[in-house]
Amino acid sequence: MCGIVGLFSKSPAIENHLGELVSRMLIEMSERGPDSTGIAVYRDQAPGTMTKVTLLSRALEFDWETMAGEINRVFPGHNRVVPMENHAVVTTAARPARLREWIAREYPELHVNSTGAAIEIYKEKGLPSDVIKRFGVAQMQGTHALGHTRMATESAVTTEHSHPFSTGEDLCLVHNGSLSNHNRLRGFLKRRGIEFNTDNDSEVAAGYLTWRLREGMSLDEALQAALHDLDGFFTFAIGTGNGFAVLRDPIACKPAVMAETADWVAMASEYRAIAVLPGADRAERWEPEPAKVYSWSH
């Protein structure tokens, strides 16, 4: 069991309170997943062609200042490093692939949570209320956000095993369920150059989407293909640069509920996470159908 939530703003009032609202939704899902918590928030679009990279330090203490100096030396330009606890958001003119390569070589203790123009991913072991407080999620403003509370079933409880998993530029995935063909699929994807950091099944789903998108499919096409290639139970919420998508497997035993008002679109594992949103009692509400792709974009 896990809990997933997604909130997509359709009005400035919601954007201003996005972090606070999605925090309340996530806290409501605490019992569904007390092991770890993660959030992907889309905000503060990087200027021009610059990229935002969210880094996670495996070491408790990390000298972000020295690292910022090194980035400026290797990738001259207007780089900015904003540390947040054991995470940092780097805004850089460097190409994401090059920066990734450099980090893997020079700083193996760092993990790249996400890259993109707007996405930031924060994740950590522990209850939603603690993790949200630690990263100041409630104070964040933004256009849309996804969150996950994990009850681990098939792999270890570590920060790196926590969701959301990045699936490419400005893309991420949260998952409630379990995949049964993830080992074979991981091997298939590795042979095609997709890298994995953990033995987690959901990371394979993320890697699968990365591969399909790289091969030229649209997100909707990639999700349709996932219905065929992923064996197991899943409710996915997928964040994109300008929206989000929801997909349930054909059996659809993992719960999901959606709701929409003039101000927002939300999805959650349970209605009680949506009930905390303004106007929820008057929202249009429905249960997403099995094997059907739902998507919204700005």
Added chain:
Amino acid sequence: MHRFDLDKNSVRELNQALHEHNGSKENSTWMVTNPKGKHAVAVGIDAPLEVTINGHVGYYCAGMNKQGRVVIDGNAGPGVAENMMSGLVRVTGSASQYAGATAHGGLLVIEGNASSRCGISMKGIDIVVRGSVGQMSAFMAQKGRLVICGDAGNALGDSLYEARIYVKGDVAGLGADCVEKPMTAEHEQELSELLEQAGVTGITVADFRRYGSARKLYNFDIDNVDAY
């Protein structure tokens, strides 16, 4: 009337207050407000209480109900009225997965739609859905009646035993061993009684089709008794 605000008191306190009447003939009325998707609201009633829940509920609302008459004025999460023994549960909105699962008796009325696996393994409950039901409804249903005034999803009545299914709209597909059977006067009579009990009006029983078990699966074959 007893009033219970779930913003002020816990679900456990509500259920405890209801259970204090279990085994009695108490028929008082209760109004529960602010359920906000909470789980297991009004479960385990065993008295002819009249309970109205004003809002949407989460998992397992009115589970194991016996004698009680529970109205959910909103939508219900997974497993509403699961294992009901008798009484009535009415959902004025829609219900999520496995509504009325494994229930032995009573009547469950869903005025909106029901999601997948409605009436899974039902053992004597009657379920009337004003709208449509999702896939795999009445899976391994053993006894009771499932009335669907809208459409039914795929694999309706898979591995059915003796439950009867009535559908007015389209059936996306029948499950293993589920077949259409003729509607006789007896069935029209049964159906119109069920619709009346459910308070569903404006529907013609002649528009319904009946489905049941072909009794061809392994368990129905007497020759297989030799295996034991």
